[in-house]
Amino acid sequence: MSTDNTLQAIKFDKEQVALSILDQLLLPYPTTYIPINTIEDAFQAIKKMQVRGAPAIAIVASFAVTVDTHLHLKSKDQPRTVAQLVSSIEYLITSRPTAVNLSNALTDIKKLVLQSFQPGDEVTSKVFDLIYKYSVALFEDDLANNYKLGDNGVSYITKILQQQNFKGPFSIVTICNTGSLATSGHGTALGIIRSVHQQLKQDLGKGFWLDQVYPCETRPYNQGAKLTSYELKFEKIPFTLICDNMVTSLINTLNVQKKSVKSSSAPVKFIITGADRIVENGDSANKIGTFQLASIANQFNSRFSEEEKIKFIVAAPRTTIDFETKTGEDIVIEERPSNELTTLKGPVLSVNEAGVTEVGEKLTVGIAPPDISVWNPAFDVAPHDLIDAIVTEDTDAFVKNSNGEFNLRV
Numbered sequence: 140m141s142t143d144n145t146l147q148a149i150k151f152d153k154e155q156v157a158l159s160i161l162d163q164l165l166l167p168y169p170t171t172y173i174p175i176n177t178i179e180d181a182f183q184a185i186k187k188m189q190v191r192g193a194p195a196i197a198i199v200a201s202f203a204v205t206v207d208t209h210l211h212l213k214s215k216d217q218p219r220t221v222a223q224l225v226s227s228i229e230y231l232i233t234s235r236p237t238a239v240n241l242s243n244a245l246t247d248i249k250k251l252v253l254q255s256f257q258p259g260d261e262v263t264s265k266v267f268d269l270i271y272k273y274s275v276a277l278f279e280d281d282l283a284n285n286y287k288l289g290d291n292g293v294s295y296i297t298k299i300l301q302q303q304n305f306k307g308p309f310s311i312v313t314i315c316n317t318g319s320l321a322t323s324g325h326g327t328a329l330g331i332i333r334s335v336h337q338q339l340k341q342d343l344g345k346g347f348w349l350d351q352v353y354p355c356e357t358r359p360y361n362q363g364a365k366l367t368s369y370e371l372k373f374e375k376i377p378f379t380l381i382c383d384n385m386v387t388s389l390i391n392t393l394n395v396q397k398k399s400v401k402s403s404s405a406p407v408k409f410i411i412t413g414a415d416r417i418v419e420n421g422d423s424a425n426k427i428g429t430f431q432l433a434s435i436a437n438q439f440n441s442r443f444s445e446e447e448k449i450k451f452i453v454a455a456p457r458t459t460i461d462f463e464t465k466t467g468e469d470i471v472i473e474e475r476p477s478n479e480l481t482t483l484k485g486p487v488l489s490v491n492e493a494g495v496t497e498v499g500e501k502l503t504v505g506i507a508p509p510d511i512s513v514w515n516p517a518f519d520v521a522p523h524d525l526i527d528a529i530v531t532e533d534t535d536a537f538v539k540n541s542n543g544e545f546n547l548r549v
Contacts, residue, residue: 145170146319146373148195151202153275156209158202162189163320167369168486168498175199178207178227185234185241188360192321193415193459194281197240200231201274204248208267221266222258225249236471237424237518239416239461248273278323284456284532285325292331292454293338295528295536296409300347303446308350308405310393311335312386315357315426316366317413317454328411328454329370331530336376350405352378353389357426359480359515379403383428386435394439394447407449410436412521414455421523421537421545422467423453427516433525450527457531460547467520477513482506 148161150172159172164187173189175181181203184190190199207227211219228245235241251269260266300309311332318329325333332352341348352371357363364380371378379401381389392398394406410432416424423429436449443449464470483506487499507513523545529537537545 146324146370148190148192148320149198149202149278149323151275151278156206156271158199158206160184160190160199161320163191163366164189164484165501166320167365175203176206176210178203178231182231182234185231191362192316193238193240193413194285194322194327194456195320196235196238197244197458198274198278198281198323200234200241201244201248201270201277204228204231204245205267205270205274208262208270211262212264212267219262220258221252221256221260221262224252224262224266225258235473237415237473240456240458243458243461244277281456281458282323282325285322285327285330286334287532288327288454288456288530289325289330289334290338291532291534291536292411292452292530293334295452295530296331296335296450297339297345299450300408303448305408305446306346308341308348308403309408310351310353310403310405311349312353312355312389312407312410312432313367314355314363314383314412314428314432316362316370318367318370320366320370321413326370327456328413328452329367331411331452331454332376333374336374350377351400351403352376353381353386353407354378355381355383355386355428355432357428358383359475361483362426377403383431386432390435390439390449394443394449409450409452411452411454414453414459415518416464416470417453417455417460417529417547418464418467418470419460419462419547420466421526421529421539421547422470423455423521423523423526423529424467424470424472424518425453425521427519430519430521430525433521437525451521451525452528452530452536453521453526454530457533460531462548467522470518470520472519473517475515475517477511477515480507480513480515481509481511 150159158175162171232245318326335349354363354367390407412429414423414425433451436451440448482503484503486501489497
């Protein structure tokens with residue numbers, strides 16, 4: 140355990156074939172890495188949300204299959220068949236049904252193995268080599284694509300601001316955590332924000348600059364408060380944390396009344412979210428509350444002029460697009476345990492005589508009556524008609540055609 144800040148969520152030793160992940164349930168306080176040696180370890184880490192974020196989940200799952208296979212080959216246990224390996228991979232897919240990256244990556248591994256080997260064959264070093272190469276490439280490609288995605292987000296944002304003849308400081312709202320902690324590094328939606336902060340500074344003379352980021356706390360699990368705030372603070376990007384239900388008041392204050400929130404009066408020009416699954420028509424499943432943000436932007440935009448409008452952006456790698464599912468109505472929405480909504484977990488904080496905050500024992504505190512009925516969907520679906528652009532690692536952002544439809548297959 141360490142108190143040092145880090146944005147490295149996944150550690151994979153290529154030589155030792157060893158995997159450990161940052162336990163994100165403990166952030167933003169202690170930094171603790173936990174080993175992932177088996178497929179079951181990965182299943183539990185994903186289910187418990189010790190690792191989260193669609194790209195990171197897929198990477199951890201793929202590395203877990205790699206490590207599990209490697210350790211099984213090193214052991215003197217009974218030989219494993221390809222069919223048994225495939226069965227365990229299918230089991231791992233069920234750890235997070237809404238995240239299409241997980242299913243896509245593990246399905247790819249299954250296909251690779253079954254293309255070269257029969258179900259009854261023994262799992263050998265040749266099987267391992269296939270899985271190892273795929274997993275390492277998945278990690279490295281995700282990192283490279285995140286930087287491309289960030290640059291493409293900057294290009295889209297720059298084009299919109301120029302079209303609107305906007306001048307001065309602007310703000311961005313985001314939800315959940317979509318940064319380095321949710322990916323191999325840099326991030327998707329938060330990666331765009333990170334790139335915007337780097338490339339659209341006031342002293343660069345473009346006439347507009349990012350002044351403030353507003354991360355939503357993201358109930359019931361508070362990934363925005365715990366993780367996105369952690370990343371923004373680490374990167375020294377100016378931000379102000381808000382509750383999920385403050386966005387309407389925030390936009391009304393900044394954009395309509397032209398007043399300040401804290402020290403910033405920069406209007407909200409963009410809402411940027413990640414995605415766990417984007418289906419063929421552009422409907423996007425993401426952390427619960429995303430649909431609400433899209434609806435809020437749409438409500439304000441119905442009264443705003445073209446120059447005043449807020450653009451709603453979904454940011455995700457191409458691997459998040461599910462062409463097998465036609466519309467958002469067919470997306471399976473995971474329901475989380477009720478105690479995530481009725482309790483809060485965190486360490487006891489105290490200030491010592493020197494004025495330094497000390498982090499104590501982690502406790503669970505009840506905030507609702509016990510044994511009540513709770514509905515706790517982890518995700519909702521923002522319909523494509525409320526989405527202005529889908530930004531991937533491809534050269535241009537996907538925008539709707541004259542019929543109001545996305546063509547994501549281009």
